[in-house]
Amino acid sequence: GAALSVRHLVKQYDNASAPVLNDISFDVPAGQVFVILGPSGSGKSTLLRTIAGLEPIQGGEITMGGELLRQAQSAGKLRSASASDSTKVGMVFQSYDLFPNKTVLGNIMLAPVLVQKRDKASVQAEALRLLERVGLADRKDAWPHELSGGQRQRVAICRALIEHPQVMLFDEVTAALDPEMVREVLDVILELANSGQTMLIVTHEMAFARAVADHVVLLANGSIVEESDHPQEFFDH
Numbered sequence: 001g002a003a004l005s006v007r008h009l010v011k012q013y014d015n016a017s018a019p020v021l022n023d024i025s026f027d028v029p030a031g032q033v034f035v036i037l038g039p040s041g042s043g044k045s046t047l048l049r050t051i052a053g054l055e056p057i058q059g060g061e062i063t064m065g066g067e068l069l070r071q072a073q074s075a076g077k078l079r080s081a082s083a084s085d086s087t088k089v090g091m092v093f094q095s096y097d098l099f100p101n102k103t104v105l106g107n108i109m110l111a112p113v114l115v116q117k118r119d120k121a122s123v124q125a126e127a128l129r130l131l132e133r134v135g136l137a138d139r140k141d142a143w144p145h146e147l148s149g150g151q152r153q154r155v156a157i158c159r160a161l162i163e164h165p166q167v168m169l170f171d172e173v174t175a176a177l178d179p180e181m182v183r184e185v186l187d188v189i190l191e192l193a194n195s196g197q198t199m200l201i202v203t204h205e206m207a208f209a210r211a212v213a214d215h216v217v218l219l220a221n222g223s224i225v226e227e228s229d230h231p232q233e234f235f236d237h
């Protein structure tokens, strides 16, 4: 079944004269990787932000595992998040948003310990396993300013993963990185894909998109204008 289902999604910013997302519908099956392509301004970022609950929507609905996650509200305010909301979606942004006054380990442990109230010792053990997985075990006590951009993004990925999200959202996570750091972050995302993590990815890295995608969606002016279950053919023509 679909891990994530978007139905007739409409998003319009308050001060805008037209919607930026117009009747978007798609399903992401569990374990699949969706890549969203499209020119700058086509609405890719907005789409991920509505799924993450960072933006209210004006039409349609978003369900996850058959459960209603977000819905348009006439009052225009965000549907209140359910208790388990934070574990449904994990998002990583273009600019790493680590807390500057927390160590690597502190950044990763913050939400599970303070918000989810999980046992501190087991959270720490899991955080260390995640850091091992992304090749940063030796940086657990470093401060964000001591890390490279690529290392910070890998910490940001760990911070999202520790909440066991059903779906991971990646919004141009390598766009702000120096070229030599792009590969180390993309390799982590590829490994996640191979482990069966359901993901929506916005990227300009075409070779990576071709390698990782199960399904490709092309956005233009807030609408899906092309879709393919055969990314190889999609990228080669």
Ligand code: ADP
Pocket: 013, 016, 020, 038, 039, 040, 041, 042, 043, 044, 045, 046, 047
């Ligand atoms: P993309 O990620 O494809 O570049 P965005 O989702 O960032 O596209 O932007 C889609 C459109 O929505 C653009 O025209 C952009 O200027 C507009 N937009 C994005 N964020 C806001 C906002 N907070 N308020 C108003 N308009 C916005």
Ligand code: ADP
Pocket: 040, 041, 045, 046, 094, 172
């Ligand atoms: P992206 O394409 O990755 O979304 P942008 O540079 O378009 O990046 O947007 C950066 C930030 O500015 C986002 O938080 C977005 O919501 C906001 N933004 C973009 N366009 C507008 C706009 N027309 N009005 C207000 N905020 C905007």
